[in-house]
Amino acid sequence: MSGGTAAKTTPQQFLRRKDVLAGLMFIGVAAFGLWASRNYPIGTAVRMGTGYVPRLLCWILLGLGCIVFIQGFRASAVTLEPSPPIWRSVILIPASLVVFAYAIGPLGVIAAIVLLVVVGSLAGKDSRLVEVIAAALVLIGLTLLVFVWGIGLPIPVWPEWW
Amino acid sequence: MGDFFGNLALGFGVALTPTNLGFAFVGCLVGTLVGVLPGIGPVATVAMLLPLTFYLEPVSGLIMLAGIFYGAQYGGSTTAILVNMPGETSSVVTCIDGHQMARNGRAGAALAVAALGSFFAGCFATLLIALFSPPLAKVGQSFGAPEYFSLMVLGLIAAVVLAHGSIIKAVAMVLLGLLLGLVGTDGNTGGARFTFGATILSAGIGFVPLAIGVFGLGEVIANLISPQHRRDLLTNKISGLWLTWEEFRQAWPASVRGTIIGSLLGVLPGGGATLSAFAGYVLEKKLARDPSRFGKGAIEGVAGPESANNAGAQTSFIPMLTLGIPGNAVMALMIGALTIHGIQPGPQVMTERPALFWGMVASMWLGNLMLVVINLPLIGMWVQLLKVPYRMLYLAILLFCAIGVYTLNNNAFEVILTALFGVLGYVLLRLECEPAPMLLGFILGPLMEENLRRAMRISSGDPMIFINRPISLGLLIAAALLLLIVALPAIRGKREEVFQEG
Numbered sequence: 001m002s003g004g005t006a007a008k009t010t011p012q013q014f015l016r017r018k019d020v021l022a023g024l025m026f027i028g029v030a031a032f033g034l035w036a037s038r039n040y041p042i043g044t045a046v047r048m049g050t051g052y053v054p055r056l057l058c059w060i061l062l063g064l065g066c067i068v069f070i071q072g073f074r075a076s077a078v079t080l081e082p083s084p085p086i087w088r089s090v091i092l093i094p095a096s097l098v099v100f101a102y103a104i105g106p107l108g109v110i111a112a113i114v115l116l117v118v119v120g121s122l123a124g125k126d127s128r129l130v131e132v133i134a135a136a137l138v139l140i141g142l143t144l145l146v147f148v149w150g151i152g153l154p155i156p157v158w159p160e161w162w
Numbered sequence: 163m164g165d166f167f168g169n170l171a172l173g174f175g176v177a178l179t180p181t182n183l184g185f186a187f188v189g190c191l192v193g194t195l196v197g198v199l200p201g202i203g204p205v206a207t208v209a210m211l212l213p214l215t216f217y218l219e220p221v222s223g224l225i226m227l228a229g230i231f232y233g234a235q236y237g238g239s240t241t242a243i244l245v246n247m248p249g250e251t252s253s254v255v256t257c258i259d260g261h262q263m264a265r266n267g268r269a270g271a272a273l274a275v276a277a278l279g280s281f282f283a284g285c286f287a288t289l290l291i292a293l294f295s296p297p298l299a300k301v302g303q304s305f306g307a308p309e310y311f312s313l314m315v316l317g318l319i320a321a322v323v324l325a326h327g328s329i330i331k332a333v334a335m336v337l338l339g340l341l342l343g344l345v346g347t348d349g350n351t352g353g354a355r356f357t358f359g360a361t362i363l364s365a366g367i368g369f370v371p372l373a374i375g376v377f378g379l380g381e382v383i384a385n386l387i388s389p390q391h392r393r394d395l396l397t398n399k400i401s402g403l404w405l406t407w408e409e410f411r412q413a414w415p416a417s418v419r420g421t422i423i424g425s426l427l428g429v430l431p432g433g434g435a436t437l438s439a440f441a442g443y444v445l446e447k448k449l450a451r452d453p454s455r456f457g458k459g460a461i462e463g464v465a466g467p468e469s470a471n472n473a474g475a476q477t478s479f480i481p482m483l484t485l486g487i488p489g490n491a492v493m494a495l496m497i498g499a500l501t502i503h504g505i506q507p508g509p510q511v512m513t514e515r516p517a518l519f520w521g522m523v524a525s526m527w528l529g530n531l532m533l534v535v536i537n538l539p540l541i542g543m544w545v546q547l548l549k550v551p552y553r554m555l556y557l558a559i560l561l562f563c564a565i566g567v568y569t570l571n572n573n574a575f576e577v578i579l580t581a582l583f584g585v586l587g588y589v590l591l592r593l594e595c596e597p598a599p600m601l602l603g604f605i606l607g608p609l610m611e612e613n614l615r616r617a618m619r620i621s622s623g624d625p626m627i628f629i630n631r632p633i634s635l636g637l638l639i640a641a642a643l644l645l646l647i648v649a650l651p652a653i654r655g656k657r658e659e660v661f662q663e664g
Contacts, residue, residue: 046623050353094581101577
């Protein structure tokens with residue numbers, strides 16, 4: 001409990017505190033919700049309009065977000081631990097799923113798995129080519145065996161133009 | 163009592179058909195698999211496999227999904243003991259003494275006591291479900307809209323109190339879930355909410371993309387960015403899966419105590435496997451004549467929490483099946499699964515669909531029996547799986563996430579939603595915001611609003627209806643007391659202690 005460290009906190013350090021960030025996130029969501037629902041009819045308690053419950057929840061969330069934000073001022077607030085560069089994983093992991101979803105219709109599930117594995121493996125730092133190929137082959141076999149022939153999911157196996 | 167045996171007979175009749183036995187086995191196998199593998203948990207797995215159950219009978223689907231949940235409790239201990247890394251959050255405490263036992267050359271004994279303790283706990287807890295569900299459902303049937311609303315408030319508050327970390331953040335997460343649950347067309351007024359003119363959003367956000375994104379993808383992103391420490395697998399030290407007489411004598415009372423505390427905590431909203439395991443460990447350490455043995459391979463430190471987590475996993479089905487109130491994230495998904503199959507969750511499930519209810523209960527007992535076989539004699543197979551490096555494993559997780567979401571409607575929109583929720587899941591992990599309360603809020607949101615509207619119509623808009631009805635008042639007082647109790651500094655310290663153990 002040293003007041004000295006709190007005084008020296010720079011705005012950048014302050015913004016790396018977990019409670020500050022979480023509070024800002026909740027406040028942001030609530031404010032956005034209030035803005036988006038500004039024209040929803042509220043109605044009365046007996047005949048609640050479309051906006052009654054959403055606006056009520058947004059106001060409560062706004063209040064809670066402020067409390068969490070204020071907690072970030074405490075000297076004991078935890079700072080976000082430094083992490084290696086995150087963007088590769090944060091972008092490529094979700095992207096691998098999206099690529100799969102857009103590929104499966106026109107290209108079939110086999111090609112979609114290959115694309116998912118390629119994009120997905122780029123997200124990791126220590127992928128090895130041999131392992132990636134092995135993983136793709138095993139996953140293709142497993143998918144055909146379990147999902148296509150076993151359960152009979154209605155998904156195309158081969159490209160449309162095949 | 164004659165009723166009881168008649169019901170059980172009906173249940174076994176359903177559970178023993180070859181199809182349902184098969185699905186129980188698949189569920190237990192998949193459950194053990196995700197339990198053994200760190201980095202993927204039962205919530206994400208149940209969410210991934212849920213769309214596949216559209217193609218099955220409801221009872222077969224639920225039997226399989228249930229098997230995944232309690233199977234994961236068995237599998238989680240294997241990794242904890244052999245690798246000193248929890249396969250599941252519910253086996254975090256098993257690492258402490260289980261891995262030490264393995265270092266002392268007693269890996270076989272640790273694995274055996276975990277499996278046998280879990281089996282005993284599973285049998286006992288299943289019996290509790292069979293005994294206590296019918297009376298509880300009777301109580302539930304007398305509930306009107308105000309009582310249901312108050313019950314859900316209590317459920318959400320309790321879930322928040324028993325989650326670890328900041329309570330205010332957890333409440334905020336519940337609200338975030340409630341808001342996400344509102345997206346789409348309002349069933350009562352027909353008005354669109356938060357759809358921003360997008361037709362595709364008018365049906366609302368599905369709980370499968372939310373759960374897979376936050377619990378599945380978010381976890382993968384986090385694991386890739388900050389890799390877990392190197393695994394050190396103790397495989398050569400599994401010598402015989404038998405306990406010595408001395409070990410048995412020390413372990414069985416711990417198992418019984420763990421089963422009882424786990425069964426109690428499992429029923430509570432917010433309870434379930436993880437909390438039960440922590441409580442089981444703390445209890446054993448408190449009761450031990452020589453607490454210094456803990457941390458150095460005390461067998462009670464494995465028997466207690468492992469029995470507790472399985473008992474807790476099983477009894478957490480009670481409020482879900484009898485009242486339609488989910489106590490944890492997996493139960494919330496089970497509620498979703500019921501709804502998808504056109505079954506309104508609530509006390510009427512037991513009377514209207516006795517075959518579904520009792521078939522599930524009977525299958526749980528059979529599943530526990532299968533799990534002992536899956537886990538003990540076949541342990542070598544799971545050990546081999548642990549040798550697969552995570553850099554290959556996550557590709558499989560990604561694919562199952564993708565197939566699970568895509569097969570919901572065979573369109574890309576839900577996959578994009580999942581991708582976005584994956585990023586959200588990672589952000590929440592970094593900011594220490596527990597995602598489980600959000601999922602509970604998301605699932606309960608529409609039900610709460612419906613009951614709130616009905617209650618308001620009954621009382622012509624007077625909110626006092628929640629206080630004038632004795633049962634509703636009691637439930638609300640319980641919720642308020644819970645919040646008050648955790649706000650007390652003394653209790654808050656204890657709460658942190660339970661979650662910080664180890």
